[in-house]
Amino acid sequence: KRNLICNNHSSTHLLHESLRQILGKHVTQKGSLVNEEKLRFDFSHNDPINLENINKLENKVNSIIQNKYSVKTEIVDHKSAINSGAIALFGEKYGDEVRVVSMSKKNKDDYNNIFSIELCGGTHVSNTENIKDFKIINQSSVASGIRRIEAVTNIGVQLYEEREKKII
Secondary structure, eight states: OHHHHHHHHHHHHHHHHHHHHHHOTTOOEEEEEEOSSOEEEEEEOSSOOOHHHHHHHHHHHHHHHHTTOEEEEEEEEHHHHHHTTOBOOTTOOOOSEEEEEEEEGGGOOOGGGEEEEEEOOSOOOSBGGGGOOEEEEEEEEEETTEEEEEEEETHHHHHHHHHHHHHO
């Protein structure tokens, strides 16, 4: 159960950065839910995401998973974390020291190799390859200017596809 939660939580970080790269830097996290079955990610964006961009998002996240990015956590002072480019949630209160989670190519500390870097206290995989697979299963509007994406990872993708085949 914990491993499935780790997969889904780490995937929210991959999805967040993918959304920013594909839809624009205006995208910011507005909420999330992570459990062993799925992930739900709420973010700022005005329009529905078209099928082409859904496919781009899935492909981007799956590319990072397949390229086996290392997931590193470290405790640093708040100012250094922000100066390094780490994303912090607006409105959250942080102490003098914060936990930074970064996902990068082959354990490199060079910031040019980092795909995602965020302040986060949650549980994560040690390498993106542990996630195995990522599939967006729904998108919706939850409020004016706030979109929601629901997705599954790992064995959840296979289970979702099996249910969809039965429906068809």
